[in-house]
Amino acid sequence: MQFKEIVGQAGIKQRLLNSVTENRVSHAQLFLGPEGSGSLALAVAYAQYLSCEDKQPDDSCGVCSSCRKYNKLMHPDLHFSYPFFAKHKDDTALTFIEQWREAFLGNPYMNLDTWRGYLDAENKQANINIAECHQIIKKLSFKPFESAYKILILWLPEYLDKEGNALLKIIEEPQPNTLFILVAQNQDQILNTILSRTQLVKVPCLHSQEVKQYLIAEHNQTEDAASEIAYLTNGNLTEALTMLQLDTKSYHELFVQWLRLCFSNKGLEVLSFVDSFAKMGRENQKNFLRYGISFIRECCLLMAGAGNLVHLPAKELETAQKMTNVLDLSKAQYISTELEKAHYHVERNANPKILFLDVSLQIIKILNLKTIPAGSQYIPN
Ligand SMILES: [Zn+2]
Numbered sequence: 001m002q003f004k005e006i007v008g009q010a011g012i013k014q015r016l017l018n019s020v021t022e023n024r025v026s027h028a029q030l031f032l033g034p035e036g037s038g039s040l041a042l043a044v045a046y047a048q049y050l051s052c053e054d055k056q057p058d059d060s061c062g063v064c065s066s067c068r069k070y071n072k073l074m075h076p077d078l079h080f081s082y083p084f085f086a087k088h089k090d091d092t093a094l095t096f097i098e099q100w101r102e103a104f105l106g107n108p109y110m111n112l113d114t115w116r117g118y119l120d121a122e123n124k125q126a127n128i129n130i131a132e133c134h135q136i137i138k139k140l141s142f143k144p145f146e147s148a149y150k151i152l153i154l155w156l157p158e159y160l161d162k163e164g165n166a167l168l169k170i171i172e173e174p175q176p177n178t179l180f181i182l183v184a185q186n187q188d189q190i191l192n193t194i195l196s197r198t199q200l201v202k203v204p205c206l207h208s209q210e211v212k213q214y215l216i217a218e219h220n221q222t223e224d225a226a227s228e229i230a231y232l233t234n235g236n237l238t239e240a241l242t243m244l245q246l247d248t249k250s251y252h253e254l255f256v257q258w259l260r261l262c263f264s265n266k267g268l269e270v271l272s273f274v275d276s277f278a279k280m281g282r283e284n285q286k287n288f289l290r291y292g293i294s295f296i297r298e299c300c301l302l303m304a305g306a307g308n309l310v311h312l313p314a315k316e317l318e319t320a321q322k323m324t325n326v327l328d329l330s331k332a333q334y335i336s337t338e339l340e341k342a343h344y345h346v347e348r349n350a351n352p353k354i355l356f357l358d359v360s361l362q363i364i365k366i367l368n369l370k371t372i373p374a375g376s377q378y379i380p381n
Pocket of ligand 1: 064066
């Protein structure tokens with residue numbers, strides 16, 4: 001993995017490069033970034049750079065013997081640790097290294113759900129067990145074989161139980177030329193004892209614009225489709241890549257059509273709409289609802305006179321402006337609450353037909369009868 005393969009994050013890349021050229025590489029670092037920011041990819045690119053035999057000013061060379069091994073994640077001085085589902089008490093991350101290489105090389109932006117898909121996991125709890133902690137200590141007690149550094153990348157230290165304390169000594173006083181790179185998403189779920197012993201590298205969320213450009217350049221998306229996905233996923237590239245695989249029928253048209261039907265209270269057409277929702281699949285339903293929530297939020301901004309904060313593509317902005325004729329702030333708020341509740345229930349496997357019919361009826365009530373879904377109370381204007 002080279003820096004140039006990673007989307008955005010120019011500031012972090014420069015900071016990491018500087019730490020090497022200025023010879024101040026800390027032996028224990030915590031890359032902390034939200035899902036889809038690329039923090040794991042950055043950790044691997046950084047490790048590759050440190051080991052590269054022909055470092056360029058802004059990246060590893062990509063072709064030396066070390067880089068070639070890194071490209072396959074098969075360098076003898078590169079180690080990984082990550083949550084897994086132990087079938088036997090002696091299972092360690094090494095048991096699943098083949099799956100790990102396949103998963104990361106397939107998608108360096110993977111999340112725990114993606115990783116779970118590579119393991120025969122069922123509903124078991126992922127963690128980094130004590131056997132793995134002992135394995136880490138053992139691996140790091142050897143000198144590097146080929147490179148200047150021996151590097152361990154530990155993905156999601158949030159899943160280290162109290163057993164993680166077994167690692168404290170080795171994090172604090174590692175062997176010479178040994179580096180520990182932790183890659184985490186939630187600072188408050190990491191053992192404090194570990195947190196206090198690492199240097200923090202904060203990886204920010206990507207800008208929607210960067211995600212959009214990437215989708216256009218690397219995934220042949222049209223300007224409109226890329227804008228919509230980038231907007232919906234709010235800079236989370238992991239989620240954007242997942243959405244690419246879904247049915248890309250425009251959520252915007254679908255959502256506006258649905259609201260129109262509810263507004264004109266056309267029962268039969270609403271019913272056939274509900275049928276088509278039910279066939280969409282759960283991920284698609286969730287994305288659709290999330291789109292609806294975001295769109296209503298933008299309408300609220302328009303109504304509140306904060307049009308300068310609205311960042312919808314031109315066509316959608318036009319519809320949003322029309323929509324403000326039939327909506328007011330309180331109606332919008334109630335619709336949004338209904339959509340959020342529906343999202344919650346989709347996640348919990350509610351029957352989609354019953355659910356979407358119910359939401360439609362509630363929206364009809366809100367738009368036409370001006371009553372709050374609970375029933376009797378009028379929506380104040
Ligand atoms: Zn190289």
